[in-house]
Amino acid sequence: MKILQTNASLKICATCILPETIPGITFDDQGICSHCHREKAALAKAPKKKREYREHLDQLIGEVKDKAPLYDAIMAYSGGKDSSYTLKLLRDHYDLRVVALTFDNHFMSPAALENIRKVTDQLQIDHILFRPPWSILGELFCRTAKEDIFPAPTLLRASAICTACIGLVKSLVLKTALEMAIPLVAFGWSPGQAPIQSAIMRTNAALIRQNQAVFKKAFPAEFNSGMKQYFIPDVYYERDKEHFPYNIHPLAFFDYDEEKILHELKNLGWEAPLDTDTNSTNCLLNAFANQVHLRRHGFHPYVLEIANMVRQGVMSRGDGIEKIYTEQNQKMVDFARGKLGL
Ligand SMILES: [Zn+2]
Numbered sequence: 001m002k003i004l005q006t007n008a009s010l011k012i013c014a015t016c017i018l019p020e021t022i023p024g025i026t027f028d029d030q031g032i033c034s035h036c037h038r039e040k041a042a043l044a045k046a047p048k049k050k051r052e053y054r055e056h057l058d059q060l061i062g063e064v065k066d067k068a069p070l071y072d073a074i075m076a077y078s079g080g081k082d083s084s085y086t087l088k089l090l091r092d093h094y095d096l097r098v099v100a101l102t103f104d105n106h107f108m109s110p111a112a113l114e115n116i117r118k119v120t121d122q123l124q125i126d127h128i129l130f131r132p133p134w135s136i137l138g139e140l141f142c143r144t145a146k147e148d149i150f151p152a153p154t155l156l157r158a159s160a161i162c163t164a165c166i167g168l169v170k171s172l173v174l175k176t177a178l179e180m181a182i183p184l185v186a187f188g189w190s191p192g193q194a195p196i197q198s199a200i201m202r203t204n205a206a207l208i209r210q211n212q213a214v215f216k217k218a219f220p221a222e223f224n225s226g227m228k229q230y231f232i233p234d235v236y237y238e239r240d241k242e243h244f245p246y247n248i249h250p251l252a253f254f255d256y257d258e259e260k261i262l263h264e265l266k267n268l269g270w271e272a273p274l275d276t277d278t279n280s281t282n283c284l285l286n287a288f289a290n291q292v293h294l295r296r297h298g299f300h301p302y303v304l305e306i307a308n309m310v311r312q313g314v315m316s317r318g319d320g321i322e323k324i325y326t327e328q329n330q331k332m333v334d335f336a337r338g339k340l341g342l
Contacts, residue, residue: 073090073184105283144163189251192307203247
């Protein structure tokens with residue numbers, strides 16, 4: 001593994017790992033970045049906030065559990081470490097009736113599929129594998145790799161390819177929740193990936209409608225009309241907003257200890273895939289998506305997320321630097337590029 005020389009040319013924060021190439025970032029004379037200064041107050045309040053959110057989730061689960069006809073929760077399940085662990089929490093800790101939905105983007109690592117089979121069997125969870133045809137996804141990813149189609153703020157936290165893929169995942173789990181009247185939609189965002197403020201939230205139907213319109217508008221009409229079955233039909237927006245489920249991502253407020261997580265997952269038969277990059281334990285497109293983003297924007301699409309984890313103390317700075325400033329695995333980049341015909 002080759003670590004890029006970060007000290008020679010690129011300035012990075014002395015406390016977290018953010019580089020000077022992040023738009024708007026500044027550094028004090030100790031080399032500490034403006035994001036670290038901004039986060040200080042929130043970090044001090046984090047333990048109290050986490051306790052409040054755990055109580056809030058206990059209360060919400062008390063209200064919805066066993067009330068819906070089919071399931072209490074639907075989980076957006078990638079087969080990666082964080083979503084597998086979240087699934088275990090919902091099932092073992094909360095004893096919920098859960099259905100897991102996996103979006104197969106045609107780049108799922110075979111090891112991730114194997115992990116999904118083992119974990120859902122072990123936890124006795126119904127599983128839906130949703131796989132749009134390659135004719136649609138291949139074109140979606142090619143268009144996303146070639147042009148800047150999403151607004152710049154979205155691309156601070158994820159590559160354009162990831163944004164497109166996650167957009168479909170979110171849409172499909174929400175659509176399934178609405179169709180099956182499931183009250184909770186769960187995601188396995190790690191503590192750095194999504195802020196605690198959004199960790200328990202009723203789906204904002206108007207915002208979803210607006211986001212879906214932006215997504216659709218990014219592509220030509222003749223292309224996105226072929227994807228309309230993946231979006232929320234208008235009829236759902238016209239219903240009472242009480243029909244919309246709550247979004248939860250419990251890892252934001254549970255103690256996050258990667259070693260403990262890996263140990264518990266091992267007991268379910270989950271094994272760390274050897275065939276993925278340093279930031280994803282399930283997707284073979286990720287390395288290519290990261291490289292496109294790095295070349296286009298000058299910073300790694302995971303850097304804000306990993307910097308948050310370093311600041312929160314759930315990842316060491318050294319591990320963070322290795323995850324972000326290691327060159328993308330060229331074999332994986334070439335594999336994805338070849339499959340997309342780029
Ligand atoms: Zn910093």
